[in-house]
Amino acid sequence: xxxxxxxxxxxxxxxxxxxxxxGGFVEGRLGTRLQEDPLEKQGSVEDLRAQVATRxxxxxxxxxxxxxxxxxxxxPDLEDVxxxxxxxxxxxxxxxxxxxxxxxxxxxxxxxxxxxxxxxxVFLNDLFPKDWVSFFNGRDIExxxxxxxxVYSAMYFGDWILDLVWSPRADTDRYLTxxxxxxxxxxxxxxxxxxxxxxxxxxASLRLKTTFGEVETALxxxxxxxKSPAGFTAEGVGxxxxxxxxxxxxxxxxxxxxxxxxVAYYNSSEDSxxxxxxxxxxxxxxxxxxxxxxxxxxxxGAQAYSEWLQDYEAYKENLQPGEPLxxxxxxxxxxxxxxxxxxxxxxxxxxxxxSPTDVDGxxxxxxxxxxxxxxxxxxxxNLFAGESETFFGQFQDDTNMYVAVRRWW
Amino acid sequence: MKIRIPFYMILLIVCRLNAADEPLTGDAVAExxxxxAYYAGDDxxxxxxxxITDANGQERIREFRVLRLNGEDNKQMFFVYxxxxxxxxEMSYLVHKQGGGGEDDRWLWLPAxxxxxxxxxxxxxxxxxxxxxxxxxxxxxxxxxxxxxLLSEDADFYVIRNTPKDLSKVDFASxxxxxxxxxxxxxxxxxxxxxxxxxxxxxxxxxxxxEGIPTVTQSTVEDPRRGSKTVNTFxxxxxxxxxxxxxxxxxxxxxxxxxxxR
Numbered sequence: 001x002x003x004x005x006x007x008x009x010x011x012x013x014x015x016x017x018x019x020x021x022x023g024g025f026v027e028g029r030l031g032t033r034l035q036e037d038p039l040e041k042q043g044s045v046e047d048l049r050a051q052v053a054t055r056x057x058x059x060x061x062x063x064x065x066x067x068x069x070x071x072x073x074x075x076p077d078l079e080d081v082x083x084x085x086x087x088x089x090x091x092x093x094x095x096x097x098x099x100x101x102x103x104x105x106x107x108x109x110x111x112x113x114x115x116x117x118x119x120x121x122v123f124l125n126d127l128f129p130k131d132w133v134s135f136f137n138g139r140d141i142e143x144x145x146x147x148x149x150x151v152y153s154a155m156y157f158g159d160w161i162l163d164l165v166w167s168p169r170a171d172t173d174r175y176l177t178x179x180x181x182x183x184x185x186x187x188x189x190x191x192x193x194x195x196x197x198x199x200x201x202x203x204a205s206l207r208l209k210t211t212f213g214e215v216e217t218a219l220x221x222x223x224x225x226x227k228s229p230a231g232f233t234a235e236g237v238g239x240x241x242x243x244x245x246x247x248x249x250x251x252x253x254x255x256x257x258x259x260x261x262x263v264a265y266y267n268s269s270e271d272s273x274x275x276x277x278x279x280x281x282x283x284x285x286x287x288x289x290x291x292x293x294x295x296x297x298x299x300x301g302a303q304a305y306s307e308w309l310q311d312y313e314a315y316k317e318n319l320q321p322g323e324p325l326x327x328x329x330x331x332x333x334x335x336x337x338x339x340x341x342x343x344x345x346x347x348x349x350x351x352x353x354x355s356p357t358d359v360d361g362x363x364x365x366x367x368x369x370x371x372x373x374x375x376x377x378x379x380x381x382n383l384f385a386g387e388s389e390t391f392f393g394q395f396q397d398d399t400n401m402y403v404a405v406r407r408w409w
Numbered sequence: 410m411k412i413r414i415p416f417y418m419i420l421l422i423v424c425r426l427n428a429a430d431e432p433l434t435g436d437a438v439a440e441x442x443x444x445x446a447y448y449a450g451d452d453x454x455x456x457x458x459x460x461i462t463d464a465n466g467q468e469r470i471r472e473f474r475v476l477r478l479n480g481e482d483n484k485q486m487f488f489v490y491x492x493x494x495x496x497x498x499e500m501s502y503l504v505h506k507q508g509g510g511g512e513d514d515r516w517l518w519l520p521a522x523x524x525x526x527x528x529x530x531x532x533x534x535x536x537x538x539x540x541x542x543x544x545x546x547x548x549x550x551x552x553x554x555x556x557x558x559l560l561s562e563d564a565d566f567y568v569i570r571n572t573p574k575d576l577s578k579v580d581f582a583s584x585x586x587x588x589x590x591x592x593x594x595x596x597x598x599x600x601x602x603x604x605x606x607x608x609x610x611x612x613x614x615x616x617x618x619x620e621g622i623p624t625v626t627q628s629t630v631e632d633p634r635r636g637s638k639t640v641n642t643f644x645x646x647x648x649x650x651x652x653x654x655x656x657x658x659x660x661x662x663x664x665x666x667x668x669x670x671r
Contacts, residue, residue: 020670021498021499021670023495023498024495025495055499057667098664106660106664113522113523115522115523115524141521142521142522144522145523154660156658161660214512216527251527253512253514253527253529253530256531257531258527258529291529292529292532293529293531293532293535296534296535296536296580297535297536299532340536340539342463343461343463343469343539343540343541343637344536344538344539345463345469345539370469372467373470373493373495373496374494374495408495408496409495
């Protein structure tokens with residue numbers, strides 16, 4: 001299907017193109033761990049990347065093509081191109097066409113990046129693939145979202161928008177395998193990565209959105225799989241158990257800023273009573289957020305997030321010996337501060353996650369300077385703290401800092 | 410072909426008639442100026458080139474297209490689509506201006522992370538893409554935000570003083586605007602702080618006429634506190650091109666219409 005999509009796109013390309021806009025960048029990015037990790041290399045990121053992007057029109061349709069050519073110094077196996085995991089010298093970021101078959105519908109087919117929901121770096125109803133390695137090791141934030149190979153239809157009925165996304169083969173997260181980052185229980189490495197069975201059937205997402213006065217509201221649904229391995233076979237192979245999600249969100253101007261609330265229920269249907277220790281239980285997720293500008297060029301965003309593990313008694317009874325016990329409620333607080341200086345050419349930002357229940361945390365620090373309109377310099381750090389079996393604490397030895405130079409063209 | 414008399418023409422005529430009898434109020438001049446500067450035609454399109462010069466003399470360029478559509482009761486919609494620089498290319502910005510008061514709704518589409526960001530009402534005095542213009546300058550500051558008094562007038566200009574009703578929302582104490590009598594365009598604005606020191610100066614440097622509509626084609630903002638200035642040059646100005654209301658929606662924010670990109 002994927003190859004078919006690319007071929008279809010290529011066919012379009014050679015049958016007459018209105019040459020649209022071209023753009024892209026060349027980037028070098030180097031990062032290092034701030035401590036030793038016995039399981040990993042000292043480098044946390046070593047990228048030399050060139051992005052080429054173009055978009056334009058083909059008759060009634062818009063096309064969008066974006067390709068990254070990557071030399072990954074930490075895993076310089078150029079041959080092993082995998083468009084799903086992003087491995088190898090080529091990462092296809094987008095390749096899609098969009099047109100309106102009927103006036104009230106947009107159809108976008110092909111490789112694309114999808115996002116929805118109201119959270120800031122916290123995801124409830126956004127079940128689109130994410131690249132956790134890129135997020136934690138200091139790549140640009142745009143790489144947190146991994147592309148999907150999907151049919152996306154957006155239908156517009158007056159003030160109502162119905163979005164349907166179908167991926168013939170579900171795209172998983174670009175999850176941690178041990179190749180770049182170590183994690184609990186610290187057995188997987190680049191030479192012994194986490195083995196997984198990827199899902200072979202499709203998944204579907206739905207959103208119904210409308211506005212009541214000032215308030216933007218949405219209902220969501222998802223039918224598919226956990227996006228990162230949330231189940232393990234008896235042989236220790238990770239897999240992606242069935243998952244259905246329903247949820248809703250509201251976002252509105254509030255006081256001097258914007259407030260948002262979002263809820264989601266994750267039904268882990270392969271472990272519906274929560275008794276299977278090899279498959280993650282169902283959970284409910286809640287988010288409350290608020291952001292506003294504190295003063296000129298300084299803005300903040302704060303969020304309170306909770307995960308409520310369902311069937312907690314069954315989970316506790318069946319917990320395998322030696323497995324760390326999860327709390328029934330996991331609480332997470334986040335704080336974002338963004339400060340612009342020098343006509344917005346210098347940006348300093350910090351994003352802190354802190355969990356009072358896990359007693360762990362994660363800080364993302366970034367300084368970005370636009371030397372000119374075409375040259376951006378940045379430096380940042382990803383700092384993890386906590387016990388080695390908590391969510392952020394397990395990444396302690398991955399604590400890193402990085403520098404990057406990006407030349408746009 | 411239907412001949413439409415633009416609303417501002419009627420206003421202009423009414424004002425002229427008034428002018429003969431009694432002096433205009435500050436409110437009337439402010440409204441005339443707003444109509445001339447922001448409401449010309451039924452809709453409009455313009456390409457903007459912004460040159461930002463910082464205190465060290467370094468220049469940054471921004472290029473974008475603005476589409477505008479007038480609605481009823483002074484409501485308006487704006488669509489801004491960026492071409493340059495590369496790091497904001499394809500970014501778009503949408504404003505639903507409420508006209509008669511009430512907070513405007515603003516959204517920003519960030520293509521790099523494919524996200525629509527709602528902009529908080531408190532952020533309208535924030536620098537627009539690093540320039541000396543603020544978000545509010547793009548779509549115009551609501552008349553209801555200020556009290557307007559006529560300070561003086563001579564043969565060529567009205568001068569009005571605008572004092573914000575809520576000083577906590579702004580970074581100045583008041584601003585004076587010079588409005589040309591012949592075409593109603595505001596051609597200079599000086600923002601002062603509590604001590605009367607000029608903290609921001611906006612000037613219309615060049616005016617051209619398109620389809621009979623006097624239009625500012627070059628404007629400058631200076632910020633003496635930062636030592637920076639921004640020059641806007643407007644080109645490809647068109648009016649009454651028949652823009653559709655549906656272009657000014659979340660749908661086209663994420664998928665910029667060809668009216669914006671071509």
